[in-house]
Amino acid sequence: MREFTQPPLASAPPVGGLADVVFERAEEDPARIAFARKVGGRWLDVTAARFRDEVVAVAKGFLAQGVRFGDRVAIMSRTRYEWTLFDFALWTIGAQVVPVYATSSADQVLWMLHDAEVVACVVEHEDHAMTIGSVVDRLPRLRRIWQLDAGAETELTEAGALVDDDVVHRHRRAVTPDSVATIIYTSGTTGRPKGCVISHANFMFEADTMTGRWEPVFQTRRDAEASTLLFLPLAHVFGRMVQIAAVRGGVKLGHQPQLNAAVLLPDLAVFRPTFVLAVPYIFEKIYHGARRKAELEGKEGPFDKAVDVAVRYAQALEQKAFGTGPGPSANLRLQHQFFDKVVYSKVREAVGGRVRHAMSGGSGMDRRLGLFYAGAGISIYEGYGLTETTAAAAANPPERTRYGTVGQAIPGTTVRIADDGEVWVHGGHVFQGYLNTPRSARTAPHDGWFATGDLGVLDEDGYLTITGRKKEILVTSSGKSVSPGRLEERVRDHPLVAQCIVVGNDRPYISALITLDAEAIEHWLAMRGKPYAKPASLVRDPDLEVEVRRAVVAANTLVSQAESIRTFRILARQFTEEQGLLTPSLKLKRRAIEEAYSAEVDALYQH
The missing domain is CATH 3.40.50.12780 (ANL, N-terminal domain)
Structure with missing residues (x-):
């Protein structure tokens, strides 16, 4: 489509x-x-x-x-x-x-x-x-x-x-609705931020559409x-x-x-x-925190079993919603009922105990994580949007959520995939243009359409999957084009990993720089009877390297051999906004990171 x-x-x-x-x-x-x-x-x-x-x-x-x-x-x-x-x-x-x-x-x-x-x-x-x-x-x-x-x-x-x-x-x-409400500057992963001119009508359309269509959330x-x-x-x-x-x-x-x-x-x-709207980072932290607690109590086996039941239960409901399955079996429902009392209720308590619906945006959420939360009683509707679209342009509908996608175009919106795979958006939430830019150039490419700069695909039901950014496509010296986003997200799924940036532009193969989660590292050391040490002193620990390599191997299953991460480097500290390496919405500033860690990147290609 x-x-x-x-x-x-x-x-x-x-x-x-x-x-x-x-x-x-x-x-x-x-x-x-x-x-x-x-x-x-x-x-x-x-x-x-x-x-x-x-x-x-x-x-x-x-x-x-x-x-x-x-x-x-x-x-x-x-x-x-x-x-x-x-x-x-x-x-x-x-x-x-x-x-x-x-x-x-x-x-x-x-x-x-x-x-x-x-x-x-x-x-x-x-x-x-x-x-x-x-x-x-x-x-x-x-x-x-x-x-x-x-x-x-x-x-x-x-x-x-x-x-x-x-x-x-x-x-x-x-x-009036056409009056300008705000000038929001893009976070600027490259170059100077641009001021997005957003009207009162843009915000009213967006907010009323979201509260109307996602009534179970904004109840x-x-x-x-x-x-x-x-x-x-x-x-x-x-x-x-x-x-x-x-x-x-x-x-x-x-x-x-x-x-x-x-x-x-x-x-x-x-x-x-009763509901929350967040970025995936928050949901990941809650999940990893729950698993660490179970591991400390010697209950990681039952916890992992509960996760598996939640995922299978949510998958069965998803299949039923799309007419491809009968729903959870009687045995699966019994297992789910048991774990709801001993595991899922505690996950819900972590966000106050009353949350049953949530929305996630800002970056991609792992399909399995979304299924787990759904099975645990918190339906997370993943969406997609930009400053230029006044937040959400697409989101998963409550009654037919397809986990691992960012859903369908929101009401009053058209999503189009251009010939080169770029996502274009048209609707009442598309901004008025960039400040101090000629009006003819404001809503690129033409007639009110906004070309997002993101690459994506639409499935047969109109569900959008974002596959990368046009500007972030890496091209190796052999001419292989690689979209880094999926690889980075899969590496980050590992509880010890805080951040991952894939590099390899004009290089012979793909590599990665990886940072560690300090809280997870402390737990990992305690569970292995090792003395506490800061992540910076562990970058050469062979056991830690084995763990991180597992995350890289898991990510490589998503791509061909030519696109896979061949080698990686564990860094002593995380990328931070204060260093100028993250945007305020926690996105990686690729160019800045590669410049700041140029020596480490060069070292990945010297053997």
């Missing part, structure tokens, strides 16, 4: 903007709990009416401080309640928000704020203020900086106390309160879409600033969301 189209669920709103729903919700049900705000270690409820009042108060403050309709205001922060509050306050007065990752360098901040002609900036803390201060002399349009940890919310509320509410509402009524029945804990960066389009969908869908929303399993899991246990 070369093209697949889904009819739209509903037409785009003819008038209004993203902030209108805040006022509609407060009018309809003022006492409804819209947010949980963490203050001093405790979760405090925020009603729809309270949020509306806070939005108006902050919006008046922005107006009093000189922010005008169409102005661009940057927010540089981790994920927290105030970001959502300030987003909706700025949208209320027709301002355009420019999100900046909390980890951005001074050079990156300078580029984005200058390119977007930002007039004001909200930062989280003093370090961020200093980062902007170091380049402020080269930002002539920047007039104001507010700091969240220094009382920005109170400062703005007090500044706007004398502004009439009607002034805010006049601004809000001037916002809003009054007798079953829906809630989610947002821990994705709000500077990323996925996190931003979750925020907007929660507000529009009537979902109670909490914020957690760290995408770190050790910090995140305790908050999930307390917050107890």
